Amino acid sequence: MTNAQGLAKLGAVLGILVFAFLPVAGLPAFYDSFFYLVFFWVSLATSWAILSGFAGYFSLGHAAFFGIGMYTTATLATKFEVPVLLTLPVAAGLSALFGVTIGAVVFRLRRLRGELFALLTLSVTFVIATVILNTPIDGGAGIFMSAVPIPDLLPTPTGTIYLLGFILCLATLAIAWTVAHSRLGMGLYAIHDDEDVAEAKGVPTFKYKIAAFALSAGIAGAVGGVHALYVGFITVSGTFELTVPLFVVLMSVIGGSRHWFGPAVGATFITVLLYAFISGGEAMVGRAIVGAILILSILWLPDGLIPALKKWRVRRAVSQPHRAEVAPVVPAARPIKDRNILEVRAVTKRFGGLQALAGVDLDVREGEIVGLVGPNGSGKTTLINVISGHYPLTTGTIAVDGVQIGALPAHDIARRGVARTYQIPRPFTNMTVLENVVAAAAFGGPSRSSKEIRDEALHWIGFTGLSGKEEVLPAGLNLHERKFLELARALAAKPKLLLLDEVLSGLNPTEVDNAIQLVRAIRAQGATIVFVEHLMRAVVELSDRVAVLNEGRLFALGAPREVMRDPRVVSIYLGKAYAA
Amino acid sequence: MPSATLLGQALISGVLAGGMYGLLAMGLSLSWGLLRLVNLSHFALAFLSAYIVYELGTKYGVAPWWSAAMVVPVMFGVGAAQYWLFDRFHVNELASLLITFSFAVIVEAGIQIYWTADYRRFETHYSTLSFKVGPFFVPVLELVLCVVASVLAWGTWMWLRKTYVGKGLRAAAEDADIAAAYGVDHRKLAYLLSGIGAAYAGIAGTFIALIATLAPAQIWAWLGVVFAVVIIGRLGNPLGALLAGMLIGASESLAMAVLSPAWAPVVSFSVLIVILLWDPEWL
Numbered sequence: 001m002t003n004a005q006g007l008a009k010l011g012a013v014l015g016i017l018v019f020a021f022l023p024v025a026g027l028p029a030f031y032d033s034f035f036y037l038v039f040f041w042v043s044l045a046t047s048w049a050i051l052s053g054f055a056g057y058f059s060l061g062h063a064a065f066f067g068i069g070m071y072t073t074a075t076l077a078t079k080f081e082v083p084v085l086l087t088l089p090v091a092a093g094l095s096a097l098f099g100v101t102i103g104a105v106v107f108r109l110r111r112l113r114g115e116l117f118a119l120l121t122l123s124v125t126f127v128i129a130t131v132i133l134n135t136p137i138d139g140g141a142g143i144f145m146s147a148v149p150i151p152d153l154l155p156t157p158t159g160t161i162y163l164l165g166f167i168l169c170l171a172t173l174a175i176a177w178t179v180a181h182s183r184l185g186m187g188l189y190a191i192h193d194d195e196d197v198a199e200a201k202g203v204p205t206f207k208y209k210i211a212a213f214a215l216s217a218g219i220a221g222a223v224g225g226v227h228a229l230y231v232g233f234i235t236v237s238g239t240f241e242l243t244v245p246l247f248v249v250l251m252s253v254i255g256g257s258r259h260w261f262g263p264a265v266g267a268t269f270i271t272v273l274l275y276a277f278i279s280g281g282e283a284m285v286g287r288a289i290v291g292a293i294l295i296l297s298i299l300w301l302p303d304g305l306i307p308a309l310k311k312w313r314v315r316r317a318v319s320q321p322h323r324a325e326v327a328p329v330v331p332a333a334r335p336i337k338d339r340n341i342l343e344v345r346a347v348t349k350r351f352g353g354l355q356a357l358a359g360v361d362l363d364v365r366e367g368e369i370v371g372l373v374g375p376n377g378s379g380k381t382t383l384i385n386v387i388s389g390h391y392p393l394t395t396g397t398i399a400v401d402g403v404q405i406g407a408l409p410a411h412d413i414a415r416r417g418v419a420r421t422y423q424i425p426r427p428f429t430n431m432t433v434l435e436n437v438v439a440a441a442a443f444g445g446p447s448r449s450s451k452e453i454r455d456e457a458l459h460w461i462g463f464t465g466l467s468g469k470e471e472v473l474p475a476g477l478n479l480h481e482r483k484f485l486e487l488a489r490a491l492a493a494k495p496k497l498l499l500l501d502e503v504l505s506g507l508n509p510t511e512v513d514n515a516i517q518l519v520r521a522i523r524a525q526g527a528t529i530v531f532v533e534h535l536m537r538a539v540v541e542l543s544d545r546v547a548v549l550n551e552g553r554l555f556a557l558g559a560p561r562e563v564m565r566d567p568r569v570v571s572i573y574l575g576k577a578y579a580a
Numbered sequence: 581m582p583s584a585t586l587l588g589q590a591l592i593s594g595v596l597a598g599g600m601y602g603l604l605a606m607g608l609s610l611s612w613g614l615l616r617l618v619n620l621s622h623f624a625l626a627f628l629s630a631y632i633v634y635e636l637g638t639k640y641g642v643a644p645w646w647s648a649a650m651v652v653p654v655m656f657g658v659g660a661a662q663y664w665l666f667d668r669f670h671v672n673e674l675a676s677l678l679i680t681f682s683f684a685v686i687v688e689a690g691i692q693i694y695w696t697a698d699y700r701r702f703e704t705h706y707s708t709l710s711f712k713v714g715p716f717f718v719p720v721l722e723l724v725l726c727v728v729a730s731v732l733a734w735g736t737w738m739w740l741r742k743t744y745v746g747k748g749l750r751a752a753a754e755d756a757d758i759a760a761a762y763g764v765d766h767r768k769l770a771y772l773l774s775g776i777g778a779a780y781a782g783i784a785g786t787f788i789a790l791i792a793t794l795a796p797a798q799i800w801a802w803l804g805v806v807f808a809v810v811i812i813g814r815l816g817n818p819l820g821a822l823l824a825g826m827l828i829g830a831s832e833s834l835a836m837a838v839l840s841p842a843w844a845p846v847v848s849f850s851v852l853i854v855i856l857l858w859d860p861e862w863l
Contacts, residue, residue: 058674105857106857109856109857114673114674115612115618115673115674115677116811116856118674118677119807119808119811119852120852120853120856122804122807123804123808123849123852123853124849124853126804126845126846126849127845127846127849127850127853129845130842130843130845130846131846133842134840134842134843140842242800242803246681249678250678250681250682253678284689284692284693285689285693287685287686287688287689288685288686288689288690290682290685291681291682291683291684291685291686291689292682292686294678294679294681294682295679295682295683298671298675298678298679298682299665299669299671299679302675
């Protein structure tokens with residue numbers, strides 16, 4: 001295996017060297033130009049995928065960032081005589097800044113759906129194009145680059161442009177690889193699958209999306225800067241064409257936009273194909289065939305080429321021992337401490353005209369298990385959603401471990417030790433069980449090395465009985481296993497406070513018994529638990545205290561058996577007749 | 581500042597030109613809002629229809645209304661066939677956008693191969709006809725287009741609102757499974773709607789042939805504006821699409837008169853961006 005890896009590395013280095021010095025090999029200039037175009041599209045498609053493939057926000061505005069880069073380099077080089085190499089970082093910086101600005105506005109929208117993002121970015125392109133056309137930046141005449149001195153990195157100008165394109169392409173691929181294998185990448189993949197859950201698990205979604213947007217736009221800007229040299233004459237209609245965003249999307253989708261190397265494969269494929277038809281004089285037939293290929297590939301390979309190939313390969317076994325040692329459950333003598341871990345004060349939540357919570361006060365002590373019950377619509381899940389930061393408070397305060405969290409974003413609350421599960425499991429669907437739990441541990445828990453995080457994740461997978469399913473996608477789990485995956489994700493974050501939303505619903509009696517054992521074991525490890533549950537047997541068996549909500553208010557609070565016998569509580573469940 | 585007459589004329593021309601935006605937007609709005617399919621090939625179908633009307637008119641002397649009577653049903657069939665494809669492969673919104681884009685590229689290539697990239701114009705004796713109201717000129721063809729678009733928009737709106745078929749469609753758009761549980765045959769309605777949307781492209785194409793200069797690349801020229809119109813007019817609402825089209829047409833035309841023609845594209849997109857950021861309840 002190491003031999004094969006060594007060979008692959010050697011091959012890559014050799015390949016890079018060969019490509020770097022191709023222009024001095026004395027081949028006809030046609031090759032410089034052709035390979036430049038391949039590098040150009042690879043860089044552009046890969047940069048697009050960093051935001052749109054990884055995080056799933058399809059942008060149709062890539063021409064805007066690319067165009068800003070082109071015009072930055074062209075303007076600086078022609079009007080201010082700045083050396084070309086110096087203009088490239090400026091082009092990248094301006095584009096990135098522009099991306100950040102758009103992101104800062106757009107990502108604050110409450111209901112930003114995918115197609116709206118696509119159209120907003122497309123609209124921005126048209127606006128920028130019009131502004132550039134009508135201001136002295138272009139003025140409608142276009143910019144000639146012929147007088148611009150091209151640095152002589154290589155003997156010929158075309159060779160230099162080729163080399164710049166090649167370096168940029170390598171850098172782009174390196175950035176994409178790094179992002180894909182980093183914490184940022186993990187967060188972006190989580191955002192792609194379920195943004196709300198990602199936020200609740202501790203991913204700073206807003207910051208990450210902005211970072212991805214900046215990277216994506218910045219690279220496109222630099223690519224545009226080099227491309228200005230290549231085309232030599234820059235016009236608005238040639239720059240802000242629809243073909244740029246659409247080709248970039250097409251290439252990424254064909255190759256696989258969630259994989260760092262997918263867009264590169266798609267871009268190479270399409271560029272070669274188009275070139276073959278153009279050189280054969282059948283450009284239009286080529287375009288039509290590219291269109292047909294895109295249709296077929298979306299219908300039959302919706303994830304793209306690279307992921308489809310990956311699925312073929314047998315999933316390799318996890319190299320770590322599967323079954324991590326599960327600590328034996330030692331029931332603590334008196335686990336409940338006097339300190340409050342959660343303090344909810346006069347919390348209200350209003351949705352338009354609906355008052356979901358009408359002033360709830362609740363203290364939960366460290367190590368306690370509190371059952372949250374009440375009729376449907378009484379505000380139980382809303383309370384969980386408010387504590388975990390999914391909904392902002394209308395009024396009132398919430399403190400966790402003495403820190404006010406009422407105004408914090410959900411990911412911040414998660415990092416302060418609040419984890420939750422969802423009534424209907426919401427795993428990250430494109431991640432394996434292990435990746436799901438690793439993501440939760442990495443973002444919700446204390447910062448640790450990636451090996452520690454992985455061990456932690458494997459431990460909780462074993463703890464919840466999911467050993468052997470590490471490499472399975474959530475779609476391959478049954479409901480019972482998906483519920484336990486929810487638990488494993490919550491536990492991997494090492495929460496101080498665990499909020500469980502109907503973990504038992506939909507389980508059969510044996511599975512319920514297992515789950516009850518599991519919740520006890522979790523408490524034995526020192527977590528405080530607030531759980532919403534309809535199954536009274538579990539509530540009575542598990543809770544130290546029971547809180548009854550009714551019509552958005554705390555209706556009763558106390559030991560389970562006493563509360564359940566309280567005639568007022570019986571009446572809200574069954575009506576007045578039974579209360580007597 | 582230009583004179584009041586000029587502004588008034590700009591307003592009239594703008595509203596009438598906006599009728600075309602509205603007509604194109606209607607079909608898109610229906611399939612996006614009610615079928616959750618973003619159909620970029622709508623423009624390609626409109627231009628294909630325009631070229632066919634042009635071909636029949638210039639080569640064989642067929643009157644445009646007879647051509648339309650033939651083209652519109654054909655387009656209905658194309659729309660229904662497209663829906664078959666989407667349904668067969670469970671295509672989602674983004675995938676539908678990419679597939680219909682590819683479809684549009686193929687149609688564009690086909691048009692360019694058959695009719696070449698040259699500009700084509702269908703000359704008729706009534707294409708430049710206009711009459712005068714006070715100091716203002718009103719072009720007849722554009723007025724007819726607006727009347728047709730209004731009738732279609734109103735009719736479709738009433739159809740969606742008042743008939744069982746329309747109500748079923750709207751219910752299925754909200755939640756196809758629940759609607760099916762109440763006996764709504766979502767598929768049958770979807771074929772119908774997809775066909776109607778494409779038929780509107782055929783009608784729009786007939787007017788494009790009479791009013792505009794044809795070139796294959798023109799397929800993409802209206803894409804941005806019409807999408808802005810679709811969103812401003814609210815997805816799935818044909819009346820909204822028409823009104824938004826006229827609003828955008830008027831504001832573009834005023835911007836041309838007050839600023840300069842080159843600034844017109846900024847208007848529609850600025851309106852769209854502002855509305856999206858403002859995010860009002862009716863959107």
